[in-house]
Amino acid sequence: MLTRFAREGNFDCFLLAGRYTLLDQVALKELLPECIKRGIAIMAAGVYNSGILADPKPGAHYNYQAAPAEILERAQRIRDVCARHGVPIKAAAVQFPLGHPAVTCVVVGCRSQQQLDESIEMFEVDIPGALWNDLKSERLLPPETPTP
Numbered sequence: 001m002l003t004r005f006a007r008e009g010n011f012d013c014f015l016l017a018g019r020y021t022l023l024d025q026v027a028l029k030e031l032l033p034e035c036i037k038r039g040i041a042i043m044a045a046g047v048y049n050s051g052i053l054a055d056p057k058p059g060a061h062y063n064y065q066a067a068p069a070e071i072l073e074r075a076q077r078i079r080d081v082c083a084r085h086g087v088p089i090k091a092a093a094v095q096f097p098l099g100h101p102a103v104t105c106v107v108v109g110c111r112s113q114q115q116l117d118e119s120i121e122m123f124e125v126d127i128p129g130a131l132w133n134d135l136k137s138e139r140l141l142p143p144e145t146p147t148p
Contacts, residue, residue, distance in 0.1 A: 002027075006034045015107070018046030018063065020097050022053055022078050022135075023071065025145060028100075035102040044097035045107040053078070053093040074140065081134050090118070091125035099132075099147040 002014050014035070020027040020042070027042075035042055048054040050061040056075035060067050067075070079089040097103045106123075110116040132147035141147070 003031045003034055006031065006038055006040055011038075011040050013041040013043060013104070015043045015045055018049055020044050020100065020103065021047050021049050022093055022096050022141070023049050023062070023075060025142060028142065028145060032100055032102040040102070041104040042097075042100075042102045043105050043107050044103050047093045047097060047106055047108065048090070049075075054090055056089070077138065078135065078140050081131060081138060081140065084134070085128055085131040087125060087127050087131055088122065091122040092127060092131065094119065094122045095125070095127055095148050099145070101146070 002016065005011060006014070016027055016031070018024060020032065021044075032042065034040075050064050052060040052062045052067050052071065052075045056067075056072060056079050058072065060072060060075070062068070062071045062075075075089075078092070082089045082092050094106050094108060097106050108119045110119060127148065129147075132141070135141040136143050136145065
């Protein structure tokens with residue numbers, strides 16, 4: 001839908017929720033290139049995909065419902081790659097979208113001062129390039145995906 005809006009309308013920015021994350025890069029093929037072409041800024045939101053990228057454990061949610069087994073397994077594999085590099089999965093989740101030139105900011109919600117402080121911390125975590133390379137080599141991200 002946003003791709004059609006980008007092609008047919010005159011927009012400055014879009015809020016893109018959950019469609020450019022470590023688990024879902026559907027926007028990478030058409031929407032993000034169209035936004036670059038037309039100068040439309042993307043505000044990436046929903047970067048935890050309903051919580052599964054905050055804590056990928058059984059019972060976690062993805063797209064506002066119980067995560068299917070294959071999504072849970074993939075999120076756990078992403079978490080394991082992050083752990084090998086000493087990076088919290090939350091940090092990788094909030095920083096990942098910023099690797100794409102169409103993405104100008106990441107929006108995270110918070111319900112408390114503690115969550116706000118944690119979000120700020122996650123944006124400040126130094127993530128080595130090797131982590132992104134490992135996600136690609138383990139086929140957890142497409143090879144053409146831009147990364148921070």
